[in-house]
Amino acid sequence: MTDLVKSFNVTARDFAKAGEGSLQIQSLLKSIGFDPDLIRRISICAYEAEMNAVMHGGDGEIVLTVSSRDIVLEVSDDGPGIKDVELALREGYSTATPEHREMGFGAGMGLPNINKNADSLAIDSSDGRGTHLKISFKVENTQ
Amino acid sequence: MTAQDTELVRYVQIDESLCNGCVLCMKACPTKAIRVKEGNVARIEGVCIDCWECVRVCPKGAIKAITSDTFDLTEKDNIIVAPSTVLYSQFGQDILPNDVLLGLKRMGFGYIHDQSYTSEIFNLAIELYINENREKPNAPLPFISPVCPVVVSLIAYRFPSLLGHIPPLVTPREIVAREGKERLSAKHGTKAKDIKVLHITPCPSKMICIKDPVLLEHSYLDAAMGINSIYEELKNSIKDVEDDIVLHHSSGIGLSWGMSGGEISGMELKCLAISGLEETIHYLEKIEMGLLGDIDYVEFRTCTEGCLGGPYAVADKYQAKHNLQKLIHMFGMEKRVKYSYVKKLYDRGWFIIDKSPGYGKRKLPQLTSSEISKGIDRQNSIEEILRLLPRKECGACGCPDCATFAEDVVDGRTSLQSCMFLTLYPDFSKRF
Numbered sequence: 001m002t003d004l005v006k007s008f009n010v011t012a013r014d015f016a017k018a019g020e021g022s023l024q025i026q027s028l029l030k031s032i033g034f035d036p037d038l039i040r041r042i043s044i045c046a047y048e049a050e051m052n053a054v055m056h057g058g059d060g061e062i063v064l065t066v067s068s069r070d071i072v073l074e075v076s077d078d079g080p081g082i083k084d085v086e087l088a089l090r091e092g093y094s095t096a097t098p099e100h101r102e103m104g105f106g107a108g109m110g111l112p113n114i115n116k117n118a119d120s121l122a123i124d125s126s127d128g129r130g131t132h133l134k135i136s137f138k139v140e141n142t143q
Numbered sequence: 144m145t146a147q148d149t150e151l152v153r154y155v156q157i158d159e160s161l162c163n164g165c166v167l168c169m170k171a172c173p174t175k176a177i178r179v180k181e182g183n184v185a186r187i188e189g190v191c192i193d194c195w196e197c198v199r200v201c202p203k204g205a206i207k208a209i210t211s212d213t214f215d216l217t218e219k220d221n222i223i224v225a226p227s228t229v230l231y232s233q234f235g236q237d238i239l240p241n242d243v244l245l246g247l248k249r250m251g252f253g254y255i256h257d258q259s260y261t262s263e264i265f266n267l268a269i270e271l272y273i274n275e276n277r278e279k280p281n282a283p284l285p286f287i288s289p290v291c292p293v294v295v296s297l298i299a300y301r302f303p304s305l306l307g308h309i310p311p312l313v314t315p316r317e318i319v320a321r322e323g324k325e326r327l328s329a330k331h332g333t334k335a336k337d338i339k340v341l342h343i344t345p346c347p348s349k350m351i352c353i354k355d356p357v358l359l360e361h362s363y364l365d366a367a368m369g370i371n372s373i374y375e376e377l378k379n380s381i382k383d384v385e386d387d388i389v390l391h392h393s394s395g396i397g398l399s400w401g402m403s404g405g406e407i408s409g410m411e412l413k414c415l416a417i418s419g420l421e422e423t424i425h426y427l428e429k430i431e432m433g434l435l436g437d438i439d440y441v442e443f444r445t446c447t448e449g450c451l452g453g454p455y456a457v458a459d460k461y462q463a464k465h466n467l468q469k470l471i472h473m474f475g476m477e478k479r480v481k482y483s484y485v486k487k488l489y490d491r492g493w494f495i496i497d498k499s500p501g502y503g504k505r506k507l508p509q510l511t512s513s514e515i516s517k518g519i520d521r522q523n524s525i526e527e528i529l530r531l532l533p534r535k536e537c538g539a540c541g542c543p544d545c546a547t548f549a550e551d552v553v554d555g556r557t558s559l560q561s562c563m564f565l566t567l568y569p570d571f572s573k574r575f
Contacts, residue, residue, distance in 0.1 A: 001516045004523050022432055031525075031550070032518035033510045036304030044433035068516040113433070139515065 004032075004066040010053045010077065018054040021062050022046035025073075032066065038137060041117040042071060045135050048110045049075040055100050056080065057131055070119075073135040082125040089115055089123075154208050154351045155191050155198070159184040161205035166538035168197035168206060173420055174300060180541040180557065188556075192296035193348045194445055195454050196420055208347045221333065223254040223323040225316065226343040228262065229401035229450045230370055231470060232463040238381060240398065240470065244390035246381035252341075255390050256323055259397030261315040263478060266396060266409045267485040268494040272310045273412055273439050283308040285415070285430065285438040288406060290314050292352035293445040294423060299357050302427045309358070311496040315400075316342055316349070318494070320363035339365040343373055345401075345453025346446075358496060369455030394479045395471030402464050403449035404442070409478060412439040418452070420445040524553045533564040 006028070008021035026043040030036075046062065053060045057077030065072045082088050088095075091112045096105055115121050118135045125131035157168075164183035176189030177197060185197075185205075198206045216222070224247050231240040244255045269286075276282055287308040289295060298305050313321070320340040328335040342349055342364050350367040399405035407414035415438055417426050423443045429435055446452035451467070452460040488494065510518065528549040535545070540561040542548035551557040560566055 001520050002523055004519050004526070006526060019432070023428060026428070026431065028522065030301075032522050033515065034518075035510075036302075040304040040431055040433075043431055047432040047434070066519055066522070068512050068519060117433075139512070 001068065004028075004064070006064050008062045008064070010050055010057070010060045010062060010075075012054060012058045012060075012077070012079065014054060018051060019047055022050050025062070025064055028064070029066070029071070034071075034139070038071075038139070042073070042137055044117050045114045046073055046075075048113050049073065049133055049135065051105060052110045053077040053079070053131075055096065055105060060130075068139060070139055071137045074132065075135070076130065076132040078130040081127050081129045081131055082123070083127050085123050085125060154193055154354075155187065155195075156207055157185050157187065157197075158205045158207065159186075161203045163203050163205075165202065166541075166543075167200045167202065169541075169543045170538060171196040171200045172543065173297065173424060175543045175547050177543070178541050178551075178556075179538075180561075190300050192293060192300055193351045194293045194297070194420055195347055198347075198454065208351070219251040220253040221338050222252050223256055223320070223327065223338060223340045224252040224343060225256040225258050225319040225323065225340055225364075227316070227345060227349075227370075227401065227450060228259045228398055228405075229345045229453065229456055229463070230343055231259070231398060232401055232451060232467040233370060233374070233456065233458045234378065234381065234466075236466045236469040239473075240391040240393075241389060242381050243377070245385070245388060246377050247343075248388075248390070249380040250376060254323065254327065256319050257391050257393065258315055258319050259391070259393035259400065260479070261319050261397075262400045262406075263393050263397040263409065263480045264485055264488075265312070265315045265318065265494070266406070267478075267480060267482060268312055268489050269310065269440065270410055270412060271486065271489045272312060272494075276310075277439060284436050285441045286310050287430070288440065288442045289358060290406060290442070291444050291450075292346070292348045292357070293420075294443040295352075295357045296348075297423065297445070298427065301424075302431055305427060305431060308430065311358070312494045313359070313496055317359065317363050320365075324363065341365065342367040343370060344368070345370050345450055345456035347454055360497070370453075371455045371457050374457045392479060393474070395474045395476045396478060398467060398474060399471050401450045402467055403444055403447075405449060406442040407440065409476065410440065413437065414440045414442065416442040416444075416449075418444045418449050419447045521553055525549045528552050528559070531559075531565065532562060535564060537563075539563050 008024060010021060011017060022043055025046045026039060029039045029042060050062060053075060057079030060075065060077030063074040087093050088111050114135060119138045120136045122134040162184040164179055166179055168185050169177040169179055173194060173196065174190050174192055176187050176191050177185050178188050179185045198208065231243055234243065240259065244257060247255050273286055277284060285308065287305065289309045289312060295309065298309065323340055324335045324338050327333055327338050340363065344367050353362040353364045353367055356362045396409035399408045403418035404416035407416050417423055423445050444450060448460045448464060451463045456463065529546060532545045532549065540548050540557065542551050542557065548562065552559055
């Protein structure tokens, strides 16, 4: 079995298309037949990460890697990066603009929500260098 | 045809002699269950959730569903009639709900039950359930209405992770049937099995979910009949009815159930009402991605404008909505049901579905890791074929879209040559 690798583009500030990558990831995982609750956790993370990239990041991509052991989402963008990663992981902390909030985003739950739903989260980011998230899920409980 | 296929295509059927082989039904199907292949006719090959979209879009009238029209109406004495509240909106604004119910009585039915009142009771039960459960850790918010059977099937087949969002409460139509039977048999000593409950409805899916319910182990209703098949006779019976018997008891809250937003109209919760199949799928996808978690309850109806838009309604849905709004205005929006009464019933477990094997029985089976490996291999092959395809989504191959075509090729249900772009322009994919 070869791992399934597929990438999805994210366009900065394109709110009309935002979320489409996550939807495609969701339907692809359903088509393979993963446990619905696992798919749900992955969809939540994919969506949050995609929205973060759309709102704060620059253009970027989501790379999905699927094997029978784990599912990994790598989300990278060439945006301004996260100044203080520890702070960004705190619930309620937000750097969203008033414009974002008007659209119903910016509750400061993005990264914390990913952290909560993923089995592991690695954040590689610093000021001015873009952001790279590696979000992983285990597939071992599907027997 | 295998036994399993027979089971899947039981209710909605395509008359191959009328089908002209166009792709409209195939394109409309939300579960991508239809193909137009051999003989240039449409066939249902996958899972049908009885949403009726194919019937609506078919220009030839070739698609029909099995209904309960054959239900024996000769012995009406032992029949409880429980009409959908949509029935009240079908006769113009001068005919009141009580007139409609008396019209049914005049037709000879032994017992008439006003479902709008039960609907108000159900409203309070939903509020009680949500208030009791929403603060729990990992509460599945938003909760999703169990009322529309197409939504429930859609969730069971396409969004199984959302099954837990549906409160395990018995819907008003089922409560009416269950209680009606119980009361009658206690009062007259008639055996419950001799009492039949007939639902009159704008909704073909009700007929199907009576035979094969998703959430209940068995339905308490015995049959359903389309409003259209009883309309003329009822209309004639409504003339000159004696109005000294009061059968209708609800306020505008219960009456409004037929239209989109009606179920949530009396609730003091954060609610949304969404109607139409496309919108329903769109919002279920959102909920599956963890959105709308700040909403308590979502009323979904796959028919546009709610049940008023049901295929077996007679009146135009917007006209019916106008009639209903007049009635709601007349009867007001004050609750007629006592909170303490409903609370007592709720605490007794009156509304709760027994956790029977029927609850969520259509949930997909979990796969083993070797099955998942196979699934990944399959998906890799699908992606490979997708890269060759023109992505015109034309449907000429007989599959609803390119992605489904790729799946069918991998599963050996069709061949790559069926794609007319690849056949006519073999180097098509190289152009991209």
